[in-house]
Amino acid sequence: MNASFQSVRKWAVQTARLCCGVPDYDVYVKHLREHHPEREVPSYEVFFRERQEARYKGGGGRCC
Amino acid sequence: MQAAVMPKPSPASKILWVAIAIVGAFCLGVVALRRGEPINAIWLVAAAIAIFVIGYRFYGKFVEHSVLQLDPSRAPPSVLRNDGLDYVPTDKWVVFGHHFAAIAGAGPLVGPVLAAQMGYLPGTLWILFGVVFAGAVQDFMILGLSLRRDARSLGHMLREELGPVPGLVAMIGVLVLMMIVLAVLALVVVKALTHSPWGTFTVAATIPIAFLMGGYMRWFRPGRILEVSIIGLVLLLLSIWAGKFVADSATWAPIFDMDAKTLAWWLIGYGFVASVLPVWLLLAPRDYLSTFLKIGTIALLALAIFLAAPTLQMPAVTKFIDGTGPVFAGNLFPFLFITIACGAVSGWHSIIASGTTPKLLANEGQARMVGYGGMLMEAFVAIMALVAAASLHPGVYFAMNAPGAIIGTTVEQAATTISQWGFVVTPDELLRTASDIGEQSILSRAGGAPTLAVGMAQLLHNIIPGEGMVAFWYHYAILFEALFILTTVDAGTRVGRFMIQEIAGLIHKPLQATESWTGNLLATAICVALWGYFLYQGAVDPLGGINTLWPLFGIANQMLAAIALMLATVVVVKLKRERYVWVPGIPALWLIVCTLTAGYEKLVGPISFTAAANKYAAAMQQGQLLAPAKTQAAMQQIVTNNYVDMAMTGLFMALVVAMVIFCLRAVVRGWQANHPTAHEEPYVALASVAG
Numbered sequence A: 001m002n003a004s005f006q007s008v009r010k011w012a013v014q015t016a017r018l019c020c021g022v023p024d025y026d027v028y029v030k031h032l033r034e035h036h037p038e039r040e041v042p043s044y045e046v047f048f049r050e051r052q053e054a055r056y057k058g059g060g061g062r063c064c
Numbered sequence B: 001m002q003a004a005v006m007p008k009p010s011p012a013s014k015i016l017w018v019a020i021a022i023v024g025a026f027c028l029g030v031v032a033l034r035r036g037e038p039i040n041a042i043w044l045v046a047a048a049i050a051i052f053v054i055g056y057r058f059y060g061k062f063v064e065h066s067v068l069q070l071d072p073s074r075a076p077p078s079v080l081r082n083d084g085l086d087y088v089p090t091d092k093w094v095v096f097g098h099h100f101a102a103i104a105g106a107g108p109l110v111g112p113v114l115a116a117q118m119g120y121l122p123g124t125l126w127i128l129f130g131v132v133f134a135g136a137v138q139d140f141m142i143l144g145l146s147l148r149r150d151a152r153s154l155g156h157m158l159r160e161e162l163g164p165v166p167g168l169v170a171m172i173g174v175l176v177l178m179m180i181v182l183a184v185l186a187l188v189v190v191k192a193l194t195h196s197p198w199g200t201f202t203v204a205a206t207i208p209i210a211f212l213m214g215g216y217m218r219w220f221r222p223g224r225i226l227e228v229s230i231i232g233l234v235l236l237l238l239s240i241w242a243g244k245f246v247a248d249s250a251t252w253a254p255i256f257d258m259d260a261k262t263l264a265w266w267l268i269g270y271g272f273v274a275s276v277l278p279v280w281l282l283l284a285p286r287d288y289l290s291t292f293l294k295i296g297t298i299a300l301l302a303l304a305i306f307l308a309a310p311t312l313q314m315p316a317v318t319k320f321i322d323g324t325g326p327v328f329a330g331n332l333f334p335f336l337f338i339t340i341a342c343g344a345v346s347g348w349h350s351i352i353a354s355g356t357t358p359k360l361l362a363n364e365g366q367a368r369m370v371g372y373g374g375m376l377m378e379a380f381v382a383i384m385a386l387v388a389a390a391s392l393h394p395g396v397y398f399a400m401n402a403p404g405a406i407i408g409t410t411v412e413q414a415a416t417t418i419s420q421w422g423f424v425v426t427p428d429e430l431l432r433t434a435s436d437i438g439e440q441s442i443l444s445r446a447g448g449a450p451t452l453a454v455g456m457a458q459l460l461h462n463i464i465p466g467e468g469m470v471a472f473w474y475h476y477a478i479l480f481e482a483l484f485i486l487t488t489v490d491a492g493t494r495v496g497r498f499m500i501q502e503i504a505g506l507i508h509k510p511l512q513a514t515e516s517w518t519g520n521l522l523a524t525a526i527c528v529a530l531w532g533y534f535l536y537q538g539a540v541d542p543l544g545g546i547n548t549l550w551p552l553f554g555i556a557n558q559m560l561a562a563i564a565l566m567l568a569t570v571v572v573v574k575l576k577r578e579r580y581v582w583v584p585g586i587p588a589l590w591l592i593v594c595t596l597t598a599g600y601e602k603l604v605g606p607i608s609f610t611a612a613a614n615k616y617a618a619a620m621q622q623g624q625l626l627a628p629a630k631t632q633a634a635m636q637q638i639v640t641n642n643y644v645d646m647a648m649t650g651l652f653m654a655l656v657v658a659m660v661i662f663c664l665r666a667v668v669r670g671w672q673a674n675h676p677t678a679h680e681e682p683y684v685a686l687a688s689v690a691g
Helices: A002-019 A025-035 A044-055 B011-033 B041-068 B092-103 B107-118 B120-147 B154-162 B164-193 B197-220 B225-248 B260-276 B283-308 B332-339 B348-353 B364-390 B394-401 B411-420 B427-436 B449-463 B469-507 B517-539 B546-574 B582-603 B609-621 B632-672
Strands: none
Touching: A002 B092, A002 B225, A002 B283, A025 A044, B011 B041, B011 B120, B041 B120, B041 B283, B041 B364, B041 B582, B092 B283, B092 B348, B092 B364, B107 B120, B107 B332, B107 B364, B107 B394, B107 B449, B107 B546, B120 B154, B120 B332, B120 B348, B120 B364, B120 B546, B120 B582, B154 B164, B154 B546, B154 B632, B164 B197, B164 B260, B164 B449, B164 B469, B164 B517, B164 B546, B164 B632, B197 B225, B197 B283, B197 B469, B225 B283, B225 B469, B260 B469, B260 B517, B283 B364, B283 B449, B283 B469, B332 B546, B332 B582, B348 B546, B364 B449, B394 B411, B394 B427, B394 B449, B411 B427, B449 B469, B469 B517, B517 B546, B517 B632, B546 B582, B546 B632, B582 B609, B582 B632, B609 B632
16 A cells, blocks of 8 residues: 555656656666766756756747 | 557457447437537536547557557667656656646647537537547657657658658748747737736736745755645635735726736737746746646546536537637638647647657557547547536627627627527626626637636536635636746747747857857847737737637648648658558548638638738728727738738648648659658667666
């Protein structure tokens, strides 16, 4: 029960963030560690700001 | 994991699908055939659900397996180019939520409300069958094509499959369409806020609220989206509550009481400032609010319809299918299919289906759920908007949506005119509705948002009664629509600015630098001027603006859908799957016929822009003034505006015809080739790369 609540919550948070253009931070950190160990891991705050800027850089975006 | 071949259905599933089909057919029969007595909205909703489920299970699956031939064993772009940021294999439900939030906007809420003037049946049938055979097919196929092409954009795919010139032509179409979309959406806000101090105050309050949220997230609690959104939501609800006192106050009300022209200028100024400010300050925080509020409100609307189960007061079919309707002019064919764009088939989606979504899907086997399923969800939103409009008293509906030039400007005139059409309504009923929602007048508030807001307010009031709550819900609904329209205007102006800077960079290189203030301000000014012109035109339009500009928007949006479906047709042929060419080909053909016919009728004939221009020009020659113009200069302005609209219509038609020629050429070549000529990326097995 607790586990399923946790997974629903994680899903909701991840979806809500993605709708605002912020991908999953943990996934990004994992990706950096696995594939680019030489790069510095940004803090969530730095990551968030970079993504916020990137979202409105152009491209399709949203619908009418 | 799913197998690539269709599994044999079990007897139990056969029985289940037959049962769904029977229930759906029965409900649809009730909706379509019962005349003379009002039916309950639940019949319509049930028919819609049954058709969507069947369409998803059978037609969607057919498109997946036979036409696109998607293969779950193939590595998608998210795996091949995984960078942890843009390309990330993501849970399918997360992708679905994201995709739906990106495609759902004001469109599916406005079009069906306008189309309700023909009765609820024509709109319902077009949404149900349009989405299954055209809209969802378009979204799904473009997503499928993009998945096989490194998640490339629509423009990129057009250049690759058709050549550089067709790609450029289509992109010009997209830029022009975007300007029309921004203008028409901004006009919806203007119509909703005209002489409404309550509404104007609450919408204006979103700006300081967003600043506050932006600052909070910048310096105090960076990246806490949920927390700041809850704070923002509470402040928004407070501003709705405070709006009532503003509207009642003798000092404050006049400040927020504006006419359409003033509001248009404010929005133009706002659009300029908002899109040069840093995103974290205004755009991003409001984007969060509007995204969450949008999903929440759609859920609330669904709940209200299920719980309140309203009766549809609008007849199934009204006499206005003959083209004499007051909300928009033109016959059922082709104008119904132009008016309801988003919800049945929307060209915009092809941009989103070839944007972020294909970079996130972890598996080709999930594309049907996201692409086809996401569009069915949007169609469901359109059905709910139609239900909300059709459950209003038809007299109130026409009073709200017909222009002042037709129904007059007093409740007595309006009630008389509308009653003569056969929708008996008294001036008292119109006054009472206005006072229930806390407004001075409900007359001629076209644009969908106010009508939907009244419908929603009455539905919500039925399930959560309370003194004065109708007015609260009304302003809540107005605020929610205005909020996400303003976000679209802001983000759209930014995208337009980048496009213009890119084009300007071809002439003078330094203008391309997005960090340069000269380039930035110049391109933003051009972009705002482009949509601002059409917005202002709408604000001074004799028929209230929506009546004139919505068809232009519909033609443009369906033009883009036709282009996307034509691309899909070309690719199907180039893949040597000619026997399935009709799957994207017939909807493409249908949209081409609709856009060209509607365009032609808007160019020549009684309902055309030309006729409107000539009428005003003839009056000018005789020195007369026609309402709403009060000077000869205003008359000249109306004539010019109509000529501009004519030119735009001509441009869209020329674009469609040019694309048809390019596509036919590509289809013939693809057909003659004896091997597949489409530009798919080579097959890479998922198992070989997935770690």
